[in-house]
Amino acid sequence: MAYTEEELKKELETKEYEYGFYTDIESDTFPVGLNEDVIRAISARKNEPQWMLKWRLEAYEKFLQMEEPDWANVNYPKPNLQEIAYYSAPKTKAKYDSLDEVDPELLQTFEKLGISLEEQKRLAGVAVDIVMDSVSVATTFKDTLAEKGIIFCSISEAIQEHPELVQKYIGTVIPRTDNYYAALNSAVFSDGSFCYIPKGVHCPMELSTYFRINQAGTGQFERTLVIADEGSYVSYLEGCTAPARDENQLHAAVVELIALDDAEIKYSTVQNWFPGDKDGNGGVFNFVTKRGICHERSKISWTQVETGSAVTWKYPSCILKGNDSIGEFYSIALTNNYQQADTGTKMIHLGKRTKSTIISKGISAGHSQNSYRGLVKVGANAKNSRNFSQCDSLLMGNKCGAHTFPYIEAKSKTAKIEHEATTSKIGEDQIFYCNQRGIDTEKAIALIVNGFSKEVLNKLPMEFAVEAQKLLEISLEGSVG
Amino acid sequence: MDLKETLLSSYLAFDAQDGPQRKLQDQRAAAIEVFEQQGFPTNKQEDWKYTSLRNLTKNLFSVFPKEEVNLTIEDIKPYILQDVDTYKIVFVDGVYNAYLSETTHEGVDICLLSAALTKRKYAPVIKKYFNQIAEKEESLTALNTAFTKEGAYIYVPEGKVVEKPVQIIHFATDKNPNLLLQPRNLIVLEKNAEVQIVERHQSLTNGAAFTNVVTEIFTEQNAQLDYYKIQNDHTEASLIDSTYISQQKHSHAKVHTFSFGGKLTRNNLNFYHKAPEINSTMKGITLIEGKQFVDHHTLVHHAHPNSKSHQDYKGIFAENATGVFNGKIIVEKEAQKTNAFQQNNNILMDDKASINTKPQLEIFADDVKCSHGCTIGQLDEDALFYLQTRGIPKKEARGLLTYAFANNVLQSVQIDSVKKRINKLIANKLGVNIGFDV
Numbered sequence: 001m002a003y004t005e006e007e008l009k010k011e012l013e014t015k016e017y018e019y020g021f022y023t024d025i026e027s028d029t030f031p032v033g034l035n036e037d038v039i040r041a042i043s044a045r046k047n048e049p050q051w052m053l054k055w056r057l058e059a060y061e062k063f064l065q066m067e068e069p070d071w072a073n074v075n076y077p078k079p080n081l082q083e084i085a086y087y088s089a090p091k092t093k094a095k096y097d098s099l100d101e102v103d104p105e106l107l108q109t110f111e112k113l114g115i116s117l118e119e120q121k122r123l124a125g126v127a128v129d130i131v132m133d134s135v136s137v138a139t140t141f142k143d144t145l146a147e148k149g150i151i152f153c154s155i156s157e158a159i160q161e162h163p164e165l166v167q168k169y170i171g172t173v174i175p176r177t178d179n180y181y182a183a184l185n186s187a188v189f190s191d192g193s194f195c196y197i198p199k200g201v202h203c204p205m206e207l208s209t210y211f212r213i214n215q216a217g218t219g220q221f222e223r224t225l226v227i228a229d230e231g232s233y234v235s236y237l238e239g240c241t242a243p244a245r246d247e248n249q250l251h252a253a254v255v256e257l258i259a260l261d262d263a264e265i266k267y268s269t270v271q272n273w274f275p276g277d278k279d280g281n282g283g284v285f286n287f288v289t290k291r292g293i294c295h296e297r298s299k300i301s302w303t304q305v306e307t308g309s310a311v312t313w314k315y316p317s318c319i320l321k322g323n324d325s326i327g328e329f330y331s332i333a334l335t336n337n338y339q340q341a342d343t344g345t346k347m348i349h350l351g352k353r354t355k356s357t358i359i360s361k362g363i364s365a366g367h368s369q370n371s372y373r374g375l376v377k378v379g380a381n382a383k384n385s386r387n388f389s390q391c392d393s394l395l396m397g398n399k400c401g402a403h404t405f406p407y408i409e410a411k412s413k414t415a416k417i418e419h420e421a422t423t424s425k426i427g428e429d430q431i432f433y434c435n436q437r438g439i440d441t442e443k444a445i446a447l448i449v450n451g452f453s454k455e456v457l458n459k460l461p462m463e464f465a466v467e468a469q470k471l472l473e474i475s476l477e478g479s480v481g
Numbered sequence: 482m483d484l485k486e487t488l489l490s491s492y493l494a495f496d497a498q499d500g501p502q503r504k505l506q507d508q509r510a511a512a513i514e515v516f517e518q519q520g521f522p523t524n525k526q527e528d529w530k531y532t533s534l535r536n537l538t539k540n541l542f543s544v545f546p547k548e549e550v551n552l553t554i555e556d557i558k559p560y561i562l563q564d565v566d567t568y569k570i571v572f573v574d575g576v577y578n579a580y581l582s583e584t585t586h587e588g589v590d591i592c593l594l595s596a597a598l599t600k601r602k603y604a605p606v607i608k609k610y611f612n613q614i615a616e617k618e619e620s621l622t623a624l625n626t627a628f629t630k631e632g633a634y635i636y637v638p639e640g641k642v643v644e645k646p647v648q649i650i651h652f653a654t655d656k657n658p659n660l661l662l663q664p665r666n667l668i669v670l671e672k673n674a675e676v677q678i679v680e681r682h683q684s685l686t687n688g689a690a691f692t693n694v695v696t697e698i699f700t701e702q703n704a705q706l707d708y709y710k711i712q713n714d715h716t717e718a719s720l721i722d723s724t725y726i727s728q729q730k731h732s733h734a735k736v737h738t739f740s741f742g743g744k745l746t747r748n749n750l751n752f753y754h755k756a757p758e759i760n761s762t763m764k765g766i767t768l769i770e771g772k773q774f775v776d777h778h779t780l781v782h783h784a785h786p787n788s789k790s791h792q793d794y795k796g797i798f799a800e801n802a803t804g805v806f807n808g809k810i811i812v813e814k815e816a817q818k819t820n821a822f823q824q825n826n827n828i829l830m831d832d833k834a835s836i837n838t839k840p841q842l843e844i845f846a847d848d849v850k851c852s853h854g855c856t857i858g859q860l861d862e863d864a865l866f867y868l869q870t871r872g873i874p875k876k877e878a879r880g881l882l883t884y885a886f887a888n889n890v891l892q893s894v895q896i897d898s899v900k901k902r903i904n905k906l907i908a909n910k911l912g913v914n915i916g917f918d919v
Contacts, residue, residue, distance in 0.1 A: 071527070378857075380832065395847035398814040404842045410857045413829040417857040419840065425847040 030087040036060065039187055042087050046156045046190075049163060059176040059186030066180045072342040073371040073403055076311045079250045079285060086188045086221070144204075151196040152207055155223050158194035165196055169227055173256040173293045173319070181252040182289040185221045189254070192222035197232035197263070206461050208237035224255040228263035228298075235266040237464055249274075250285045251309075257292030257300055261322065264299040265292065268460050269316075270468050273308035280338025280367070283310025290316035291346075294325035294354075301328040302345065303459045305468040310339060315373065317346035320354035320382075327356040330456040334472060335368030335400070344374035344405075349382040349415070358389040361453050363472075364400035371403040378415040386416050393423040394452055446473045484538045485520050488661075489513070491544045492627055501598040502630045508612050512626035519620035531805045531837040532776045537719050537745055542661035542691050544628055546574040550656045552685075557581060560683045561648060565898040567679075568647045570633045572664065574657045577631060589643055589676075590636040594667055597634040606636055610669055614697050614727040614753060622723050625663045625695040632665035632694075637674035637704075646677040646896055651694075653718070655686030666696040670704035670732075677707040677896055682720055689744075690718040697725050700732035702756075707735050709899050713742040713906060716771060723749040730756035737894060738765040739903055740775045741910060747776040754816075757785040764890045766903075767796040767804055768910050776805035783816040790820075795887045796827040798834035806838040808853065814845040823853035828860065828886060860886075880913030 030038060039060055043053040068078055145152050151162060158166050176186040197203050228234050238255075251273065259265050267290075276283025286309035292300040302316040318327030329345040347356035356376065364370040372391045393402035404421050426448050434444030449472055450457070457465050492513050495502065502509065521538050522529040550573050561569065568591045571581040577593050584592045590603075597603040616622050633649045651664055662682075670676060684690040700706050712720060720743055726734050740746050752761040767775045781790040796804045810821045827836045840853040860882045868878035884907055891907075894900040908914060 393842075393844065395844065395849075398817065398846045398848075400847075401843065401845040403844065404840070404853075406840060406855070408838045408855060408857065409835070410827075410829060410837075411835040413832050413834060413859060415829070415857055416859070417855075419853075419855040421840070421842060421851075421853050423842060423844050423849060423851040425849075 030085050032083050032085045034081050034084070034086060034188070038086050042188060042190060045087065046159070048156075048159055051163075051167060052159055055171070055176075056187050059183050060188075062177050063180070063183035063187055066177075066183055068180050072313050073369065073373070073405070074311050074313060074340040074342050076285060076340070081184070084250060087190050148201050148204065149198040150201060150203055151194065153194055155189075155192040155194045155225060158225075162194075162196070165227065166194070166225065169256070169258055170223075170225060171256075173258060173291050174254055174289050179289060181287040182254050185223060185252050185254045185289070189221045189223040192224045192253070194224075195226045195234065195236065197228045197234045199229045200231040201229075202232065203234040206235045206237050208239070220249075220251050220253070222253045224253065225258075226256070226265060226267070227258045228260060228265050230260045231262040233264045235268070235461060237268050237461060239270045239272070239464070239467070250287070252287045253289070255288070255290040255316075257290075259292060259294050259298035259300050259325075261296040262298060263295075264301075266301045267292070267303070267316070268464055269302075269304040269306075270460075270464055270471065271304065271306045271308050271312070272471055274310075275308045275339050276310040276337065278337045278366075280310070283339070284308065285310060286312045286314060288314040290314065291319065292317070292327075293319045294322055294327060294351075296322035296351070297324045298322060299326040299328070301330070301459070303330045303456065304332070304343075305456070305460070305464075305471065306331070306333040306341060306343060307471045309341070312339075312341040312343055314343045315345055317348070318356065319348045319350065320356065320385075321350050323351040324353045325351055326354070329356075329358045329360070330459045331360045332363070332453045332456045332468070332472070333360070333370055333372075334363045335365070335370045337366040337368060339366075339368040341369070342371040342373055344372045346375040347377070347387060349376075349378040349385040349387070352381065352383045352385070354382055354385045356387045358387070358391070359455050360389075360391040361456055362391065362393040362402055363396070363449060363452070364393070364402050365396040367399045369401045369403070371405060372421075373405040375407040375409070376417060376419070377409045378412050378417065380411040382412055382415065384414045385412065387418070389417075389419040391421040392452070393421070394449070395423065395425050484541060487541055488544065488624065489517060495544065495628060500630060501595040502628075504598045504607075505611070505629055509627045509629065512617070512623040515618060515623035516620050516627060519623075522620060528778065528807070532745075532747055532774070534745075537691060540659060540689055540691075542659050544661050544663065546576060546657040546660055548656055549576060550574055550654045552578065552581065552652065552654070554581065556685065557650070557652065560652075560681060561650060562646070562679060562896075562898045562902065564901075565646065565896065567645050568643075570647070570649050572631065572651045574652070574654055574660055575631060575662045575664070589638065589641055590634065591643070591647055592634050594632040594634045594665055595630060597636075597667070603634075603636075606669060607667075610697065610699050611667055612697070614699070614725040615695055615723070616725065616751070619723070621693055621721055622695050625665055625693050625723070628663045629665045632667070634666070635668045635676065635678070637670045637676050639671040640673045641671075642675040643677070646679055649678065649680045651682045651692065653682075653684035653686060653690040653692070655688060658686065658688040660690065662690070662692040662694070664692070664694045666694070668696065668698045668706075670698075670700045670706060672702045673704065674701070675705040675707075677709075679709045679711065679896070679899060681711045682714055682718070684714055684718040687715070687717055690714075692719070693721045695723045695725075697727075698734065699727050700734050701729045703731040704729070705733050707895055708737070709894070709896070710736070710738045710748075711899075711903070712738065712740040712746055715742060716744050716773060718743050719745040721747045721749075724751065726752045726761075728752065728754055728756070728759045728761065731758050733760040733762070735762040735893075736764075737890070738763070738777070739906070740765065740767045740777075741769065741906055743773060743775070745774045747778070749778045749780075751780040751782070752790065753782045754784050754788050757787050759785070759788040761788075761790040762893075763792050763794075764893060765794040766887045766890050766907070767794070767798075768887065768907060769797075769802040769804070770799035770910075771801060773802045774804075775802075776807075778805075778807045778809075780809045781811070781821065783810070783812045783819045783821060785815060786817045786819070788816065788819055790822070792823040792825075793890055794825045795890055796825070796836060797830065797883055797887065798827065798836055799830040801831075801833040803834070804836040804838075806836070807841065808839075809841045810843070810851060810853070812842075812844045812846050812849055812851060817846050817848045819846065819849040819851065821849070821851040825853075825855045826886070827857045828883065829857065877913050880908075880911035883911055884908070884913065
């Protein structure tokens with residue numbers, strides 16, 4: 001091979017994080033530390049009603065009694081929660097009527113990220129609710145959505161304007177006591193997105209949110225709540241990029257999906273937080289709790305492309321409560337250098353004739369560790385339930401690791417569960433074949449990895465699929481072992 | 482006093498006794514300390530997540546048999562292989578029974594651990610192998626080590642092929658109720674050696690019996706081990722079987738586990754590869770009903786290149802039975818060109834039956850072929866219907882299909898007499914008459 005693997009490896013290692021820049025916007029940041037006063041202050045700053053503050057404080061009380069879990073197959077220095085600032089908002093006008101009013105520097109940031117609002121507005125027809133350091137600064141296409149009765153806004157806004165919906169559903173899928181980071185999030189969440197699709201409405205466009213961590217030393221604690229009322233449909237996109245930082249930054253989000261009878265929610269994520277440099281310094285800790293509940297005949301589909309973060313700890317799950325409901329999980333997790341990912345899903349079958357599909361593709365390179373951890377549980381009443389799981393791992397080099405921890409619990413004789421997993425490396429024959437056709441090794445690997453991930457990439461909405469494919473290429477080219 | 486405390490104080494008495502255990506004083510002292518610290522495993526431990534020993538350890542078991550029991554050949558006939566000439570090592574309530582046994586020192590040593598511990602000529606073997614591969618930090622293995630006194634000792638020297646299978650049989654009787662049996666087996670195969678072993682634990686009483694057995698096996702270069710475990714005890718008996726196998730280059734170790742009986746059965750089957758080009762095979766059939774519980778934990782540790790492992794476990798669970806399967810394959814980064822295969826298929830026959838399975842891979846090498854498959858399902862309705870259209874009653878058709886499901890594990894059994902016996906046991910359990918030989 002003319003272009004040696006060594007050269008490719010070097011090129012890959014020195015490839016700096018493309019989105020590693022820092023926007024100089026004056027921020028309104030709280031002093032570091034976590035205590036009851038901080039929570040009161042966050043709540044007061046956001047002008048929240050009494051019940052919300054009470055809810056937060058109760059969560060904090062529970063949080064104090066909990067311990068950071070250590071069962072995941074990852075190693076990292078435990079973040080000191082007292083060294084984090086829990087609130088950081090860009091100090092600009094809170095509301096914009098048009099994009100022209102937005103700080104030009106901020107707009108530039110988005111352009112560098114490749115999501116020019118104007119372009120997106122005009123061409124893609126995507127409504128973007130941008131979360132920058134916790135506070136939503138721009139929401140587009142709101143009017144178009146409002147016509148259909150769709151509510152798509154920041155969660156703080158929803159707490160003000162639709163308290164009955166928030167109060168009814170928040171914390172119902174992920175209780176505050178669910179786990180350590182969910183409890184923390186419940187206590188201190190600063191903002192996030194809220195989405196409600198009314199009965200029978202088919203949301204005409206892909207809803208999307210872009211998360212960024214900008215200010216140094218700030219944790220980001222978003223809370224997303226998506227409610228699809230009876231017979232409705234929504235496709236929700238979530239993407240993340242963060243500027244390079246030396247210290248680890250904590251990201252502990254909570255996402256709750258509620259699909260009422262006959263509703264369908266498609267939730268796609270491209271996660272590209274800063275993964276740390278090639279020596280494993282810095283990078284984002286991504287400890288996320290995502291879960292959806294399916295009522296009768298409804299469907300929730302999770303698709304994720306995880307390429308960033310130093311440590312990922314994430315299990316988007318489905319509770320298939322209603323009869324005939326469907327849960328899906330499609331995932332690509334790619335780790336390089338010293339990244340660690342422990343990700344997977346839980347499919348809890350409770351209703352009759354519930355179905356779930358799990359397709360997980362893990363790609364590990366460099367010194368990284370990549371784990372799939374999943375649970376398929378079929379309860380005694382979940383008659384004629386069906387699950388199919390497939391986890392494939394691709395290893396590049398012998399310094400990385402691929403792990404699978406699938407838990408399968410069946411309590412019904414009519415359950416049908418299949419699980420298969422394979423681990424392999426990129427075939428030398430395949431690369432040779434490509435070389436022979438004049439495709440260099442770097443391109444050949446990109447091609448093969450794309451093929452390996454295709455089943456999942458296909459599930460992403462168009463706009464995202466292109467971005468995801470690009471991300472895979474950036475992170476992988478040349479790292480053949 | 483709970484069981485743990487009883488055992489700890491029994492240890493003092495046991496330690497003061499005169500016997501072969503004296504030779505192992507240091508190792509036993511270290512082991513009882515591990516047990517004292519950890520106690521019995523609980524559901525909080527990942528490896529015991531689905532298996533609770535709480536009900537079992539509520540009973541008070543004694544480690545000392547009160548009286549010596551004599552059994553006649555008639556008593557044990559149903560439980561031994563008869564249509565084939567074998568060596569036999571028979572224990573009754575933990576005590577060796579010379580009358581029922583058939584041991585040898587001609588060319589190979591097939592005898593007792595207690596004898597091997599006390600006779601000077603075995604000292605180098607004991608020193609080199611005893612307690613070398615068993616997990617020292619696992620509390621139940623440590624408990625066994627602490628009370629090590631008796632068990633089977635098989636030593637096959639270089640190039641020797643043991644021409645007859647060896648049967649290791651442990652009986653529990655009603656003369657010594659609530660006895661905790663802790664046999665310890667040591668099996669060493671030198672270069673090019675071969676042996677076939679059949680192990681069985683059987684209680685002849687209806688009372689609760691509890692066996693915590695540890696077996697250490699060493700297969701040196703090119704040695705061939707063929708091991709069968711028949712677990713068909715009655716429904717008040719509990720068994721915890723920990724087997725540790727250390728393999729050298731070109732050796733092949735095969736273990737078949739047939740779990741048909743018992744109240745609670747836990748198998749910890751561990752293979753450790755110490756050199757390249759090793760072959761490990763483990764297969765099992767679990768066929769249980771009532772409130773029975775069977776747990777298979779397997780571990781294959783691939784640490785060197787060009788090795789193979791093959792696992793195939795079938796489970797059939799009826800009524801309220803519960804099954805657990807946890808298959809762990811570790812492939813270290815040096816173990817390139819490893820080919821590891823694991824399959825676990827389960828059938829739930831009734832609504833109250835359940836299965837928890839976790840096929841686990843931990844892979845650090847890139848040039849490997851590792852796959853696992855796991856299914857939970859039912860008998861094929863179409864196949865069932867087809868058989869019925871041919872005039873085969875439903876019950877029998879179900880039996881035939883279930884039998885077929887388990888059959889490919891049976892195919893690889895090398896001892897005909899074992900194959901026939903297992904065949905018969907399965908047919909009896911399924912209530913069908915398999916009118917053909919396998």
